[in-house]
Amino acid sequence: MLAASAGAEEVVKQGALPDLSINIGGSDLSTDGTVSSTLKIVFLLTALTFAPAMVLTMTCFTRIAVVLGMTRTALGTQSLPPNMVITGLALFLTVAIMQPVYTEMYSAGIAPYLEGQMGDKEALDKSLAPLKGFLLRHARDKDIALFLEITRSEVPEEEKDIPMTVAVPAFILSELNLAFQIGFLIALPFLVLDMVVSSVLTSMSMITLPPVVISLPLKLMLFVVVDGWHLIVNSVVQTYHVGGG
Structure with a gap:
């Protein structure tokens, strides 16, 4: 062991071992204010981590899921359709409704950024502008005022100056x-x-017979006759189109 240690010291003295250094971002670190490739990857992974929360809070998913869930409760079918079916339908409807917003976000900020025509901050601001517009169009003025008061923010002169920390919770409410x-x-x-x-x-003195035994088939028949799922989905989608979504 002493011989091995002595040999290692001799190698170090002769400079046989290369210098080791850790450089975060490597040669991609720039001095012009742009974000390095390593940090971009970190930001992307962080965004993917919060993707489910963003779907719940910054899209129309909440309204659709709640309406479909309350429809199931009103029908009295308990667990039918299953939660997975309701969530899947709400998710695909969300993609369909939000597609124009996402297209505008891509054209305004993401595409120019990928082509090198914009910096990081400008591209982020341009990309978020259509999404913020969607959120504010469907948020009530009283809810916006409430969260401006909660965050102790000054009332902006223009709607576009409302921060996302106010627009998102006001939209959810x-x-x-x-x-x-x-x-x-x-x-x-x-x-x-x-x-x-x-x-x-009750009038027929059939008190022992649970009303749900009779009402459930009647409700299902009524719902099918009027094509209930089509009417509900169409009505929910139209609330966004009428509102300028």
Whole structure:
């Protein structure tokens, strides 16, 4: 062991071992204010980590999922359709509705950035502008004012100057409010049907028979006759088109 240590020291003295250094970003580190390739990869991986949260908070997924879930509850079918089916349908509808926004984001910021026509910060601002516009179009003024007060931000002179930290939560709150309004309108006729069935059974002294045994087939028949899924999906999509989505 002593001989090996002595040999190693001799090699070091002779300069046989190369110099080792760790350079984050390597030759891609630049002094002109642009982000290195390594940091870009880190940012991309971080964005992918938060992708599910962004889908839930910055798209129309929340409204669609809540409306479909409340429709299932109003029908009284409990776990049918399954959560996976509702989530999948909501996800594909979200992609269809948000496609014009994503196309505008790509044309405004991502494509010029990939072609080297924009810097990092400018491309990010240009890309987020269409998304922020979508969020603010579907957010209520009272919700925007609420989160401006919560964040203690000054009221901007122009809508485009509203920060994303205000636009995103205001959009979510507005989406939940409208989703529950739509869900109430969907549940109302089924509630009336349940009350009618219950009253009829009571008048016939059939108290021991659960009303759901009679009302569930009637609700399913009514829902199928009026093509309920088509009407609900079309109505939810139209709320975005009418609103300028």
